Amino acid sequence: MRIAVLGSGFIARFYAESLHAQRRKDYITMVYSRTAENAKRFADDYGLPYYKTSMSEAIAHDEVDVVLISLPNHLHEAAVMECVKAKKHVICTKPLGRNALEAKRMLDAVEKAGIFGGYLEDLCYTPKFLKSMESVKRGDIGRVLWAKSRETHPGPHSDWFWDKEKSGGGAIIDLGCHCVEISRNFIGKNIKPIEVMCWADTQVHPIDAEDHAIGLVKYANGAIGQFEVSWTFRGGMDLRDEVMGTEGTIWLNSFLRTGFEMFTTGKGSDGYVAEKAESTTGWLFPVGDESHELGYPNMFTDMFEAIEEKREPLESFYDGYVVNAILDAAFVSAESKRWEPVILEDWRGDESEDTQKKWESYDDNHYLIKKEVLPNGDITFILKHKSTGEVSRKVILAK
Amino acid sequence: MRIAVLGSGFIARFYAESLHAQRRKDYITMVYSRTAENAKRFADDYGLPYYKTSMSEAIAHDEVDVVLISLPNHLHEAAVMECVKAKKHVICTKPLGRNALEAKRMLDAVEKAGIFGGYLEDLCYTPKFLKSMESVKRGDIGRVLWAKSRETHPGPHSDWFWDKEKSGGGAIIDLGCHCVEISRNFIGKNIKPIEVMCWADTQVHPIDAEDHAIGLVKYANGAIGQFEVSWTFRGGMDLRDEVMGTEGTIWLNSFLRTGFEMFTTGKGSDGYVAEKAESTTGWLFPVGDESHELGYPNMFTDMFEAIEEKREPLESFYDGYVVNAILDAAFVSAESKRWEPVILEDWRGDESEDTQKKWESYDDNHYLIKKEVLPNGDITFILKHKSTGEVSRKVILAK
Amino acid sequence: MRIAVLGSGFIARFYAESLHAQRRKDYITMVYSRTAENAKRFADDYGLPYYKTSMSEAIAHDEVDVVLISLPNHLHEAAVMECVKAKKHVICTKPLGRNALEAKRMLDAVEKAGIFGGYLEDLCYTPKFLKSMESVKRGDIGRVLWAKSRETHPGPHSDWFWDKEKSGGGAIIDLGCHCVEISRNFIGKNIKPIEVMCWADTQVHPIDAEDHAIGLVKYANGAIGQFEVSWTFRGGMDLRDEVMGTEGTIWLNSFLRTGFEMFTTGKGSDGYVAEKAESTTGWLFPVGDESHELGYPNMFTDMFEAIEEKREPLESFYDGYVVNAILDAAFVSAESKRWEPVILEDWRGDESEDTQKKWESYDDNHYLIKKEVLPNGDITFILKHKSTGEVSRKVILAK
Amino acid sequence: MRIAVLGSGFIARFYAESLHAQRRKDYITMVYSRTAENAKRFADDYGLPYYKTSMSEAIAHDEVDVVLISLPNHLHEAAVMECVKAKKHVICTKPLGRNALEAKRMLDAVEKAGIFGGYLEDLCYTPKFLKSMESVKRGDIGRVLWAKSRETHPGPHSDWFWDKEKSGGGAIIDLGCHCVEISRNFIGKNIKPIEVMCWADTQVHPIDAEDHAIGLVKYANGAIGQFEVSWTFRGGMDLRDEVMGTEGTIWLNSFLRTGFEMFTTGKGSDGYVAEKAESTTGWLFPVGDESHELGYPNMFTDMFEAIEEKREPLESFYDGYVVNAILDAAFVSAESKRWEPVILEDWRGDESEDTQKKWESYDDNHYLIKKEVLPNGDITFILKHKSTGEVSRKVILAK
DSSP states (O other): OEEEEEOOSHHHHHHHHHHHSTTBSOEEEEEEOSSHHHHHHHHHHHTOSEEESOHHHHHHOTTOSEEEEOSOGGGHHHHHHHHHHHTOEEEEESSSOSSHHHHHHHHHHHHHHTOOEEEEOGGGSSHHHHHHHHHHHHTTTOSEEEEEEEEEOSOOSSGGGGOHHHHSSSHIIIIIHHHHHHHHHHHOTTSOEEEEEEEEEOOSSSSSSOSEEEEEEEETTSOEEEEEEESOOOSSOEEEEEEEETTEEEEEESSSOSSEEEEEOSSSSOSOOOTTOSOSSEEEOOOTTHHHHTTHHHHHHHHHHHHHHTOOOSSBHHHHHHHHHHHHHHHHHHHHOBOEEOOOSSOOSOSOOOOOOOOOEEETTEEEEEEEEOTTSOEEEEEEETTTOOEEEEEEOOO | OEEEEEOOSHHHHHHHHHHHSTTBSOEEEEEEOSSHHHHHHHHHHHTOSEEESOHHHHHHOTTOSEEEEOSOGGGHHHHHHHHHHHTOEEEEESSSOSSHHHHHHHHHHHHHHTOOEEEEOGGGSSHHHHHHHHHHHHTTTOSEEEEEEEEEOSOOSSGGGGOHHHHSSSHIIIIIHHHHHHHHHHHOTTSOEEEEEEEEEOOSSSSSSOSEEEEEEEETTSOEEEEEEESOOOSSOEEEEEEEETTEEEEEESSSOSSEEEEEOSSSSOSOOOTTOSOSSEEEOOOTTHHHHTTHHHHHHHHHHHHHHTOOOSSBHHHHHHHHHHHHHHHHHHHHOBOEEOOOSSOOSOSOOOOOOOOOEEETTEEEEEEEEOTTSOEEEEEEETTTOOEEEEEEOOO | OEEEEEOOSHHHHHHHHHHHSTTBSOEEEEEEOSSHHHHHHHHHHHTOSEEESOHHHHHHOTTOSEEEEOSOGGGHHHHHHHHHHHTOEEEEESSSOSSHHHHHHHHHHHHHHTOOEEEEOGGGSSHHHHHHHHHHHHTTTOSEEEEEEEEEOSOOSSGGGGOHHHHSSSHIIIIIHHHHHHHHHHHOTTSOEEEEEEEEEOOSSSSSSOSEEEEEEEETTSOEEEEEEESOOOSSOEEEEEEEETTEEEEEESSSOSSEEEEEOSSSSOSOOOTTOSOSSEEEOOOTTHHHHTTHHHHHHHHHHHHHHTOOOSSBHHHHHHHHHHHHHHHHHHHHOBOEEOOOSSOOSOSOOOOOOOOOEEETTEEEEEEEEOTTSOEEEEEEETTTOOEEEEEEOOO | OEEEEEOOSHHHHHHHHHHHSTTBSOEEEEEEOSSHHHHHHHHHHHTOSEEESOHHHHHHOTTOSEEEEOSOGGGHHHHHHHHHHHTOEEEEESSSOSSHHHHHHHHHHHHHHTOOEEEEOGGGSSHHHHHHHHHHHHTTTOSEEEEEEEEEOSOOSSGGGGOHHHHSSSHIIIIIHHHHHHHHHHHOTTSOEEEEEEEEEOOSSSSSSOSEEEEEEEETTSOEEEEEEESOOOSSOEEEEEEEETTEEEEEESSSOSSEEEEEOSSSSOSOOOTTOSOSSEEEOOOTTHHHHTTHHHHHHHHHHHHHHTOOOSSBHHHHHHHHHHHHHHHHHHHHOBOEEOOOSSOOSOSOOOOOOOOOEEETTEEEEEEEEOTTSOEEEEEEETTTOOEEEEEEOOO
16 A cells, blocks of 8 residues: 555654554555645655645545545544545544544545545554453453543643644543543444543643543443543553453553563663653653554554455444544533433444343342352352342351 | 450451451450350450450440441441440441441540540551552642542452442442542542542342442542442452542552462362452462551551540541541432532531642743653743633754 | 660661551560660660660660660671570571571570570561462472572662671672572472572672672472572662462562552652652652561561460571571582582481472373363373383374 | 475464564465475465475475575574575574584575575564663663573473474573573673573473573673573463663563453353463463564564665574574583583674773772662761772761
8 A cells, every 4th residue: 555644743653653664565655744844854754755735636646545644633624525535545543523523524425435434543453452352252251341441641742732622622532532442342332322421620731621531431231431531640651441341351551561661770871761751760661662552553454454355444434433422422521510422323333232131040039149159168149039139148068 | 455346257357367466465355246156256266255245245344445346337326326325435347337327426426425436447557558648748749630449349248238228338338438538538638529420330230239330529629539349340359549640640559469479270279279369270469468458457556546645546437427428429429410519517627729720831921731852852842822822832942 | 575676777777667566565675786876866766765885784684585686797696695695585687697607606505595596587477478388388389399589779778788797798698698598488498408509799889799699509309499689789679589389380579569659750749759769750669568568577476476485486596597508608609600518517307308200191101291272172292202202292183 | 575484383373473464565485394284284374375395395496585494493404504505595493503513504504605594583573672672772771780581481382392302402492592692682792601500400391301490691791691491380471581780670571461461250251261371261461462572573574674685684693603502501501510611613792801890989098889868868878998998888967
């Protein structure tokens, strides 16, 4: 694949590093930036043949097969519409839109045009996440009850993130989009998200948007997704997922505790030690291959193979739309201070979910609440009578 | 101190182990249980001179200085009233009451009688917690923004926990009482808890009460307390606290990852390996000194010294009452699906809190949103104009 | 017990903190120091009734039941001899002697006098170590093959440690004594240590003694003890044990990763954050209750109960002597560059050990080297022919 | 590059998975195996156009640019000689030879033929290792004093490993080759390895070779490399590196603690959970992308780019030869029980190393042993007199 990158900022560089790491088949041929200087520097840094300051020219270029949007949030829609016009496949960084309305327009346009629309949700492609998903699908942890994802750090580097008009919000739109989609994968993409409860506040920074938020997303099968996002965390970037199932538990740490620990007095070094570390001396926790650990190579492989195989990628524009709809409900809830419904006019998953619980019976008259082997070998059963509801305890003595 | 223990179950044994560990000055002289057999066995196991099946006799006994209540929740109030009658100091296991009403009656009775009322909130006495509190008070992590405490395990061992009438609720009352008081300590006991948002569900067990809940507690200064409690967790007992402050972060793990890791095929052993482990083979994570790690010795030392020094303990009946009031609001919120006020008719902390934020200025016209040193040495400032609110970026190039 | 402390330095204070923590029965009545000022300050700090600058007066005092030696290494022997004269029980900090000769004289004198001689090897009393020993004794990890103990930090605080004449050596005598006794406990105190191989060097500090050493101790049953000690480690104090057995593995971390993690910018604090941390900002790893985690309370409880019960403590003067003998061999080996025998003229354990291995048979003609279940369900057996020694592979296909 | 794989076993499959992961430019065109069935299955599994049972035909094939040897150790030399004959570039799995003699013959033949000889030491290409090396080279941890690498697991899967004649040894040759080269990289490839001390024993398995060994490698600059290798470890595969420098410390865990933790009762799953885990229930520690975490993709990228750029790879046949020479000394030492010289007739690094230590002076008359800030703010200096050698202490009181 020959790729045009729209944008030349932080995330565009991350994408380029990943696309040019190892000996990949795919490569970037074009970069677009609003300023010629940035476009040129990016093209030079990655050895690209072309750069443009006209978005439509960049997209229409003959040597471009697929367009990669890594522009600020408020420019996604216009860029997608240009791809639609040029009938070029498009893959777009997260979040898809600033809200579900924008996302829905992009989704509809892409589907109508018959082009490919891939949603660059890298954290749903990390090696740990993909292996976890295999485990969950195999049933290793049983029925998923709760899936929490947390992303917190001291705040983004570019100015437009801090401008609510351009970004669509604060930590919720910037980080919550990751967390919501991670939980949604664990719980099941076919399960409908029903309602959201969210707390959000601006605790530290002089901005209009929230810099800290916690939200709960209730799904049709009773499972709960949780997101914890913040631009006020101190200590680096905290990126953790936790999943509870009826038969097991999964804990992932993608950034701060990955088996790489280092202490330095700083005396021997020239001052630079590790990225995003918030300190350059003392105990540091670098990540081996940051780009891979964050999912980029797996994501691009899936996207390009999906295009070739004419199949949906793991993360599509439709997923981006659902995420936006959930975040919309979160913003409403943060204001209304109550649970708010997720409004999904276009729902493609299971319509209803049987939430009838199947209790385990101990005998004809009792449900089993808990069985426990005591240290002395006695076995205790805590039971509930099926009709009276009375709780009782039965002990089988060890021989 | 000569101690009478009311109750002879799981937690009573934990208390006894702690009181008789090391070479302590204090010792148990008496145990009360409703059944003579249990009372006798307990007295034998710990070498106590006396046991009784009459609570009032046990309490009134000459060789009893202080009464330790480790009875099921619905029996706390009656036991406290007996202590009041006998004018004996009383220390009571958590939660104090099944609700704030009960707790308030106990608090009032004890204060009126002029006896000591200690609240046995052990998790606010763990070595890690106490040292964390020193750090927080010293200002190491700045202003506390968020304090989360999590306690989850596969469910309690005794039948009465599972009976909502006797316990007062499910995981919220059993585990949430710990978490709420932990957060409250980190945020500051003088700061008023204002309102609570709580999700609760019965996801797994055939019971009336909740077996999983997540709650947020908003404090007068804008800080947020969070509790995550469950009787559905698989993998042992998960006991973790996390605190975010403007200048730092604290993470505590009190049970599953404490620097003790062990693998066993199970082939060499007689079947028993580690308590609460949910498995006896594979990787296990024992706790060195479980009782100390859970705070019991420090708690009893504080209680008995407080009695001798005629001062308040770190955790008093008043604290137990505040915790109950917060949990009451959580139960209401779980039903109403909105934030609910914490009703505290007896509030002894700060009345109002200045929530006016003091933004850091960059210059006369701008607030500083973020300062960042880039890898190339450039320094970027993200600024907000004080009157227009416009976000801008300023770069000072590296020399 | 009423305790006289000889010495008023760093370790004496650690002992005192532990003895006066919680509400213990035992208390210090007396302190001896060579300088009156230090003695007085120590007595004031811990509320002691008496202090002396005459060691014999301190020991002979009526209100002293047991003498605790926390003096520099070269003063241990003289202090023990004073206790022998006064017929007072003695407990002595590690190492017992600067070499086995000194240790043997102390051991003999104490035994001849019929007084109690306890060896204050605190790291064999940590909660994690004691619980590990239970596991090992229960057979959870099978036959112990290798036991490694590591203690490294940036070097001790007092001048006499760095003076080879006074201390008896460098990191080997200071830290190796801990590690050797930890391994010896795991492997079995009844198993004879046979020979030692040791590398030692002075890599960093301008001293005569070694500041870094690694040693292997071979035991009569083929098990290997390993010590890694250094005064050149950067990052705090690294205190880890690892044990490999035929049926399992144990990993202990007693100081740097114990479930307590903290980040601080340092901006909010007054400069002091955590002890032994080598830095006051960034990620820090405090220990909850340092004294307990290092074994002091359990150690003193064992010592005083042993005196009362007229039994041997877990760690006695004899153990101190064996440790010195092993370290003597290590010093010789570091010079000779070959394995050196452990010279134990007084050996009280098992005399010979059957080192004949019992191989597991697969059938009459073959030993089983390894059995493995492959992902596809096939079972492979790697076999060795009993007479020809030929290695072969047998596969049982999955159904 | 079009690659011919010689061998179709476990490691050949690992190589193939890595070469065909992502969308790489390079691909396998040919596989050789001694048995047609294995060759065909391998070709089918990875979609290869050709397979052969004649090694020379496989190597000579037109569509083969580079030959990848993944055969048992005793077949490496013959395979290399075939590549030399055919003038095809060759990359060979570890260890290069069964001993330095074999390795030297391969090295010489390849160099004489002018073909590329790459040494497939994957663990020197893991993301964590590469990033650590950047840190070490930047000086973050100062002068390297000690570099330990540990690889232990319950033993290999194929029969030939257990046959000393075919493999060249046991755990030392199988795992020690990794560890020795890891340490050598950290200490510096230009620094000459001087002598080796090694303990080795057959503790558990009925084999002739060692199943457990520990070795020390002394380098010309005084730094120490350490390897710990075993086929007797229980609990999975333990893969850890530790480095101590004068200004810092690095700890890497490449397999068992990488931020992925999972508990499963096993009830919900079909029995398979995670590879190399030694158990399928309880707490498991999967690795996200095992192949990447073990270094394969980075290794192949370096090899193929080196061929194209006509430069040496990071790990060459020469490195393989040095590793074999060090392991040879280890085998001799395990027998002789003393330090044994590393015999390197072909040494290409620095010839001599200045081991003169430069002590830090406190003033004209004293070296500085240690400076420490006490909790009360006092600063202590431990000093050594330059001529008398006397150790003293100086305190500057806090204001």
